[in-house]
Amino acid sequence: MTIYNLYIFDRNCSCLYYKEWTRQKEAGIPREEEFKLMYGMIFSLKSLISRLSIISAKEGLVGYTASNYKLHYFETPTGFKFVMNTDTSVGNVQDVLRHIYARIFVEYVVRNPVARPGEHVDSELFAAKLDDYIQDLSFK
């Protein structure tokens, strides 16, 4: 069981943080373009889901499964978007994404006095804590 990569976006469509662990295939386009494409895809999927829902227009996206990978999505009320790609044997990782947000992102980025909101996260402490947490996950 593998985690391929993690994207963190803010509400203004900029990618605050990207980290890959065992990615097997590159998209073949510059990283910045890839972030835009990923954000655009998530945005379109959200609008597709809200239109197709027969219950409510506030339907949330959970993720999708393709034949060889799985995308997991978690959004906070403040508009931070966490996108994680794993292989297909991984179950629901909403709790993992929530943990990354509440215990790592909030602690080491939001509460960091020198980190400016909306800018790329350079904090080494955040990167180290995130990496430790991902390495410790039982399904890694």
Next chain:
Amino acid sequence: MGIISVYIVSKAGGLIFSHDQPNTSAEVEATFNCPLGLVLEEVDRQVVVKYGEKHGIQVGYSLVALNGQPVANRCIPDGTSAMTVLTNPENYPVSLKFARLRVSINERIMLLSMFHSIYAISVKLSPAKHSSGIQCLEADSFKFYCFQTITGVKFIVVADNKQQKVEDLLKRIYELYADFVLKNPFYSLDMPIRCEHFSTNLTRFIEEN
């Protein structure tokens, strides 16, 4: 509730077939006093809730009946606009029925061709080798299953979370398509499907599942 809709998208991204299971939309009827407590707006010949929630009515619900009279084309049967009735405080209390209407056919064509492109993007963004595109898109209350054949035709089923084994069902729909659409001598490829046998067999098949 089970299966909500079935769509078939051609290899060019055009919607060639769509089927909705009847009686799957949410409906709410309630009596309101003045002030209404909901902000309504006229969109595309419908009166839609723009802001506010009450009695389980949510943003995006459309007004379908006013005091038991059906609302069509934003008007009640005598020709008065529903908004005119609702802005006059003398007409209250009023009984209103709201429903979450299904997407219109034009919007459906737009959404499914958008999905066709998203499918291609999801292949490009794949971090794993040789992956297909989206096969199962998961939302809070429903799932959207897509099966792409080798020839590029996409079979799409929207089903609620409780529906089991939709992958098998999609393959059965593909068989029905091969039997009743492709073997029909009057059907030209990639054109909208208007085959009575296909529709009846599909409806029967969905009801069995």
